[in-house]
Amino acid sequence: MLELIAEPLTADAFAPFGEVIDARTSASFPINAGRTQRHHDLATVQTLGENARPLISLFVSQPVTLPLELTFLERHPLGSQAFMPLHEERFIVVVAPPGESIDAADVRAFVTDGRQGVNYRAGTWHAIQSVLDREGEFLVIDRGGEGDNCDEYPLPMRIRLALA
Ligand SMILES: NC(=O)N[C@@H](O)C(=O)O
Ligand code: NI
Numbered sequence: 001m002l003e004l005i006a007e008p009l010t011a012d013a014f015a016p017f018g019e020v021i022d023a024r025t026s027a028s029f030p031i032n033a034g035r036t037q038r039h040h041d042l043a044t045v046q047t048l049g050e051n052a053r054p055l056i057s058l059f060v061s062q063p064v065t066l067p068l069e070l071t072f073l074e075r076h077p078l079g080s081q082a083f084m085p086l087h088e089e090r091f092i093v094v095v096a097p098p099g100e101s102i103d104a105a106d107v108r109a110f111v112t113d114g115r116q117g118v119n120y121r122a123g124t125w126h127a128i129q130s131v132l133d134r135e136g137e138f139l140v141i142d143r144g145g146e147g148d149n150c151d152e153y154p155l156p157m158r159i160r161l162a163l164a
Contacts, residue, residue: 002104002159006092009110009118017095017108017124019043021084021117043119045141046080052145059083059138064130068161070094073102073125074152079143083129084117089136091129092161098123102153109161125153 007013011020021042028037045054073096085091093110096102102125111132112118119141120126129138143149 002107002157004094004107004109004159004161005164006109006111006161007164009093009112009116013108014093014095014110014118016097017126018080018121019119021082021119022115024115043082044080044121045082046122047078047143047145048122049078049149050146052078052143055140055142055144057140057142059129059136059140061129061131061136061138063132063134063136064092066132066162068092068130070127070155070159070161072152072154073107073127074150075123075125076120076143076149077123077151078145078147078149080119080122081142082117082119082140084139085112085114086137086139088114089134089138090114090132091136092127092132093118094127094130094159094161095120096125098125102155104156104159107155107159111163
């Protein structure tokens with residue numbers, strides 16, 4: 001069993017895995033006669049392969065309980081996947097670098113603060129969505145098209161995840 005303590009999510013710590021989407025820490029410029037600030041191009045949408053196209057979906061998820069036991073991670077080799085909470089929901093992010101295998105020593109765990117979203121880069125191993133505290137509603141932007149875009153990798157050992 002590997003015990004992981006989720007650390008607060010930051011853009012720098014998450015950089016090897018994708019982008020953090022957060023209006024508080026991103027540059028913006030005024031549009032709409034100054035009534036709106038546009039936080040522009042915060043994450044890269046990747047849609048690879050045959051007939052690939054971006055999908056916009058909503059996920060309504062039931063909360064997980066902690067400590068969370070993880071027995072696998074998944075990846076989307078053909079596209080990125082972004083999750084943005086719509087009601088300041090906190091969620092757990094567990095990731096490992098892209099590659100054909102996962103070393104338990106490389107697995108990282110983060111917890112968001114409710115105002116942050118994430119965009120998993122194509123191929124980044126991650127736990128399936130794990131919202132905390134209450135039912136969550138998320139805007140999800142990922143890839144549709146031909147081919148298998150979801151690989152699962154059984155973790156070499158069970159990972160118990162807890163908050164600090
Ligand atoms: N299956 C699906 O659309 N969601 C997962 O990829 C996930 O990361 O939650
Ligand atoms: Ni996914």
